[in-house]
Amino acid sequence: xxxxxxxxxxxxxxxxxxxxxxxxxxxxxxxxxxxxxxxxxxxxxxxxxxxxxxxxxxxxxxxxxxxxxxxxxxxxxxxxxxxxxxxxxxxxxxxxxxxxxxxxxxxxxxxxxxxxxxxxxxxxxxxxxxxxxxxxxxxxxxxxxxxxxxxxxxxxxxxxxxxxxxxxxxxxxxxxxxxxxxxxxxxxxxxxxxxxxxxxxxxxxxxxxxx
Numbered sequence: 459x460x461x462x463x464x465x466x467x468x469x470x471x472x473x474x475x476x477x478x479x480x481x482x483x484x485x486x487x488x489x490x491x492x493x494x495x496x497x498x499x500x501x502x503x504x505x506x507x508x509x510x511x512x513x514x515x516x517x518x519x520x521x522x523x524x525x526x527x528x529x530x531x532x533x534x535x536x537x538x539x540x541x542x543x544x545x546x547x548x549x550x551x552x553x554x555x556x557x558x559x560x561x562x563x564x565x566x567x568x569x570x571x572x573x574x575x576x577x578x579x580x581x582x583x584x585x586x587x588x589x590x591x592x593x594x595x596x597x598x599x600x601x602x603x604x605x606x607x608x609x610x611x612x613x614x615x616x617x618x619x620x621x622x623x624x625x626x627x628x629x630x631x632x633x634x635x636x637x638x639x640x641x642x643x644x645x646x647x648x649x650x651x652x653x654x655x656x657x658x659x660x661x662x663x664x665x666x667x668x669x
Contacts, residue, residue, distance in 0.1 A: 536661055537659035537661060538660045543657075544589065546585050547582070548658070548659070550658070551575065551589075552572070552656075553589070553590075553652065553654055554653045554654070557651055560598050560647040560648075561647065563598045564598075564600070564613070567653065567655035567656075572655040572656055572657035573600055573655065573656060573657070574599055575597075575653075575655065576601075580622065580623075590638060595651070595652050596651050597637055598651050598653035598654070599635055599636070599637050600613040601618060601634065602635065602647065603629045603631070610625060610635065627643045632646060633645065633646065634646075636651050
């Protein structure tokens with residue numbers, strides 16, 4: 459049988475043997491301090507990034523708004539038209555209260571800082587026809603018959619696409635297009651009709667909260 463009793467000296471020596479050297483303890487403390495410092499740094503950077511995201515500078519905010527307006531010019535929340543003008547996508551549209559020949563309609567629009575209407579697509583054509591239903595008249599638009607190439611051209615020089623609209627009636631020299639609630643017709647430019655003007659809307663200023 460072996461004795462399990464240990465002398466006090468043996469116990470002391472055994473405990474001492476389990477203690478880490480002082481240099482190891484110092485290294486462990488430095489390691490812990492470094493980890494704490496690293497953690498605080500990460501937390502601080504996270505807070506800083508969040509602040510920068512949630513509180514952009516006024517200049518950055520203005521740049522962002524300008525980019526958004528450029529990409530989403532049809533947003534009615536940021537676009538404004540003068541009184542008596544209708545906002546449709548990126549256009550302000552006005553139906554005249556007077557009637558005259560096509561060239562007079564063109565001149566009247568120019569005095570308003572606008573042009574005769576140029577219809578871009580089927581959706582805009584439907585919008586214009588629906589708006590005309592309430593007025594019950596025919597209106598000049600910015601489309602006339604061009605010679606010698608014998609094409610219908612918009613006043614900006616572009617050729618009419620058959621995908622946008624179809625014109626009824628004979629196309630000949632001095633022909634201009636008028637639109638009613640149900641069709642677009644070739645008419646003598648000297649005829650007496652109302653007209654539709656268009657111009658770009660103004661962008662309402664959006665301020666960023668700098669607090």
